[in-house]
Ligand SMILES: NC(=O)C1=CN([C@@H]2O[C@H](COP(=O)(O)OP(=O)(O)OC[C@H]3O[C@@H](n4cnc5c(N)ncnc54)[C@H](OP(=O)(O)O)[C@@H]3O)[C@@H](O)[C@H]2O)C=CC1
């Protein structure tokens with residue numbers, strides 16, 4: 001993402017994500033490899049995501065990030081892809097908002113109360129200042145009001 005922000009993609013190999021539908025279960029498996037030679041980073045994220053039935057206790061998204069030794073090819077780290085996904089996705093949204101939102105945006109409204117709702121709340125309140133914050137009661141963030 002740092003390289004992306006610098007608009008320097010010359011050293012990054014990052015094919016478009018491959019997605020395998022898991023049709024009977026309304027799900028997908030996504031595989032997201034990338035190689036940044038200059039930084040010695042060879043990795044892939046593997047993520048499953050599902051449209052769950054209402055009231056299901058199963059998670060909608062599960063992910064793992066594997067880091068490899070670029071020269072020798074062995075795995076050097078197995079990382080929590082859900083934590084990385086939470087921060088990465090919210091960070092990308094904040095960059096988009098920074099570039100696209102009207103200058104006098106004073107109200108933050110978060111829909112949903114899952115992982116992304118929480119990480120977006122954290123990142124957006126860190127990067128921007130809002131006069132009002134609206135969201136779900138179940139998101140339970142300290143400054144957040146809610147509509148019943
Ligand atoms: N573009 C990207 O890179 C990424 C995209 N995503 C997408 O972001 C979305 C949220 O992901 P995440 O936060 O991890 O998921 P979670 O499962 O943690 O949260 C989902 C939220 O959506 C609510 N919800 C689910 N179904 C309905 C419905 N029918 N009506 C109203 N609310 C509903 C849930 O409510 P309740 O708790 O009451 O069930 C919950 O608050 C997903 O669509 C996911 O695919 C996620 C990660 C990365």
Ligand SMILES: O=C(O)C1=NCCCC1
Pocket residue numbers: 030047048049061063085
């Ligand atoms: O890229 C990701 O990570 C995800 N994309 C779609 C929904 C789940 C996670």
